[in-house]
Amino acid sequence: MATVPSLAVTVRQRVSDALSAAVPEAASADPLLRRSDRADFQANGMLALAKRLGGNPRELAARVTEALPDNDEIAGIEVSGPGFLNITVADKALVGNLAARWQDPRLGVPYAENPGTTVIDYSQPNVAKEMHVGHLRSTVIGDAVVNLLEHRGEKVIRRHHIGDWGTNFGMLIQYLIEHPTELDHESDSADAKDAGEAAMARLNRLYRSSRAVFDSDEGFKARARDRVPALQSGDPETLALWHKIVDESKTYFQGVYEELDVEIRDADIVGESAYNDDLQQVVKDLEESGVAVRSEGALCVFFEDIKGPDGTPTPLIVQKSNGGFGYAATDLAAIRNRIGELKADTLLYVVDARQALHFRMVFETAQRAGWLPEGAARQLAFGTVLGKDGKPFKTREGETVRLVDLLDEAVERAAAVVREKADEGVPEEEIQRRAQQVGIGAVKYADLSNSMTRDYVFDLDRMVSLQGDTSVYLQYAYARVRSIFRRAGELKPVPHPGLELAAAERALALHLDGFADTLVAAADEYAPHKVTAYLYELATLYSRFFENCPVLKADTTEQAENRLFLCDLTAKVLHQGLALLGIRTPERL
Numbered sequence: 001m002a003t004v005p006s007l008a009v010t011v012r013q014r015v016s017d018a019l020s021a022a023v024p025e026a027a028s029a030d031p032l033l034r035r036s037d038r039a040d041f042q043a044n045g046m047l048a049l050a051k052r053l054g055g056n057p058r059e060l061a062a063r064v065t066e067a068l069p070d071n072d073e074i075a076g077i078e079v080s081g082p083g084f085l086n087i088t089v090a091d092k093a094l095v096g097n098l099a100a101r102w103q104d105p106r107l108g109v110p111y112a113e114n115p116g117t118t119v120i121d122y123s124q125p126n127v128a129k130e131m132h133v134g135h136l137r138s139t140v141i142g143d144a145v146v147n148l149l150e151h152r153g154e155k156v157i158r159r160h161h162i163g164d165w166g167t168n169f170g171m172l173i174q175y176l177i178e179h180p181t182e183l184d185h186e187s188d189s190a191d192a193k194d195a196g197e198a199a200m201a202r203l204n205r206l207y208r209s210s211r212a213v214f215d216s217d218e219g220f221k222a223r224a225r226d227r228v229p230a231l232q233s234g235d236p237e238t239l240a241l242w243h244k245i246v247d248e249s250k251t252y253f254q255g256v257y258e259e260l261d262v263e264i265r266d267a268d269i270v271g272e273s274a275y276n277d278d279l280q281q282v283v284k285d286l287e288e289s290g291v292a293v294r295s296e297g298a299l300c301v302f303f304e305d306i307k308g309p310d311g312t313p314t315p316l317i318v319q320k321s322n323g324g325f326g327y328a329a330t331d332l333a334a335i336r337n338r339i340g341e342l343k344a345d346t347l348l349y350v351v352d353a354r355q356a357l358h359f360r361m362v363f364e365t366a367q368r369a370g371w372l373p374e375g376a377a378r379q380l381a382f383g384t385v386l387g388k389d390g391k392p393f394k395t396r397e398g399e400t401v402r403l404v405d406l407l408d409e410a411v412e413r414a415a416a417v418v419r420e421k422a423d424e425g426v427p428e429e430e431i432q433r434r435a436q437q438v439g440i441g442a443v444k445y446a447d448l449s450n451s452m453t454r455d456y457v458f459d460l461d462r463m464v465s466l467q468g469d470t471s472v473y474l475q476y477a478y479a480r481v482r483s484i485f486r487r488a489g490e491l492k493p494v495p496h497p498g499l500e501l502a503a504a505e506r507a508l509a510l511h512l513d514g515f516a517d518t519l520v521a522a523a524d525e526y527a528p529h530k531v532t533a534y535l536y537e538l539a540t541l542y543s544r545f546f547e548n549c550p551v552l553k554a555d556t557t558e559q560a561e562n563r564l565f566l567c568d569l570t571a572k573v574l575h576q577g578l579a580l581l582g583i584r585t586p587e588r589l
């Protein structure tokens with residue numbers, strides 16, 4: 001079934017056709033149609049066009065109105081201001097168009113015309129370490145971007161580039177060799193979260209014990225260092241213990257993912273270690289092609305414009321002078337794999353903005369080496385999560401805040417809100433279930449509704465508030481719509497395009513018209529916050545509609561049916577929009 005375009009798209013096409021008819025030189029000029037408070041839509045494109053062609057914008061706009069052929073969508077068009085076109089659409093077309101898309105399970109969201117393959121690198125915590133708010137952002141943003149792209153029909157390959165390699169493993173493994181029972185434990189709890197917490201506790205203990213010996217015993221320190229080459233060259237005993245540590249971490253990660261309600265598949269966890277065998281070749285190729293040069297023993301790539309504070313160039317170090325490979329070499333190998341083997345057209349990296357320089361240098365290096373087409377890779381850089389003091393989020397003791405603690409607290413706060421809203425007699429189990437969906441939704445929504453690059457303050461009170469731009473507000477709107485249907489009795493949602501719409505109804509309908517276009521823009525621009533902004537506006541318009549337009553007690557059955565139809569479409573849009581952001585919509589709050 002072909003998707004029905006939004007009314008906005010059809011109207012834009014009409015104006016564009018009129019523009020080409022009136023001014024042939026203007027063919028394919030964008031009329032710049034926007035939603036407007038003055039009318040339903042405003043087209044501002046005549047201003048720039050008149051300037052370009054040398055004419056009077058009001059005159060040009062007038063010619064466009066005259067050239068507009070008869071059509072069913074545009075009920076009124078007039079020139080205003082310096083040369084805008086104010087456009088009113090016909091109620092009948094508005095409801096008719098919404099009705100067509102209401103029938104479509106995709107709600108009118110078209111598949112991309114030329115879908116490609118995107119490899120997205122997100123949720124990449126580090127083995128043997130706790131996850132923190134930075135990993136939260138990468139996970140939540142990455143998950144939303146994956147959903148948006150897949151919804152458009154893009155082939156998406158997920159890569160969780162976890163930190164599972166490096167010199168710090170020497171210490172942990174050596175300690176395990178000398179204390180073989182260190183990670184022994186009773187069988188894991190069936191509850192993913194509990195099992196994860198227990199695994200992380202064991203890893204923390206292993207880290208603390210081995211660190212203590214490492215810092216106090218020179219002999220151990222030396223043995224730990226020697227363990228690194230044993231790992232890199234694949235010594236079986238060393239590898240087996242390394243696997244054990246990685247598996248413990250994966251158990252922990254899965255506990256957090258379960259709590260966060262995101263699906264991270266084991267097969268997509270392809271950490272730094274996976275590229276170990278390719279590093280030698282990366283170095284060889286870069287050196288042979290002259291992209292990288294030896295400088296004081298290290299293999300470096302230099303950039304004209306990247307310099308330290310003292311003016312000396314800051315190179316990308318691909319191989320250290322002691323022969324060791326770093327983070328950059330691994331990322332270069334990963335690019336070759338993703339473009340070469342996985343055949344990606346686009347590479348995305350959902351990583352903290354503080355790594356922007358690293359990625360700039362890595363991308364540039366890969367381009368110079370001919371491994372990466374220009375413009376194919378992009379970092380979706382996100383800002384820092386701040387505490388209420390405006391500084392990077394830390395505990396009172398100055399330690400990094402554990403993600404699990406934050407999530408637990410969010411759910412606890414949500415439980416208070418849910419308990420207050422819930423009808424009497426709702427069992428505690430159900431309260432907890434809703435609190436989970438509300439609390440986790442709140443954390444995700446707060447993260448996504450801030451534009452990605454901005455730092456934001458982690459403020460749970462605000463996040464779980466029923467007022468303002470929060471997921472709770474949206475979930476509440478959804479539950480309210482659904483409650484109407486429980487009371488609707490015989491009444492069913494039926495669109496009646498012939499009816500005249502009240503102001504609040506039109507405003508809601510016009511906004512509903514924009515859903516598909518918003519999702520397309522959000523996917524194209526990797527901008528989940530466009531979806532949150534859209535949904536917030538939808539919930540606001542819905543509540544205005546709800547206050548002004550009686551639904552079940554409407555004047556006529558037809559009007560009641562038509563309003564129920566708007567309610568149903570609102571619920572569907574809220575549900576689908578939030579689902580793409582990874583946020584649940586409980587039926588009752």
Ligand SMILES: NC(=[NH2+])NCCC[C@H](N)C(=O)O
Binds near residue numbers: 331351
């Ligand atoms: N391909 C990459 N470098 N991805 C980002 C990895 C993020 C890193 N593990 C961290 O916790 O900061």
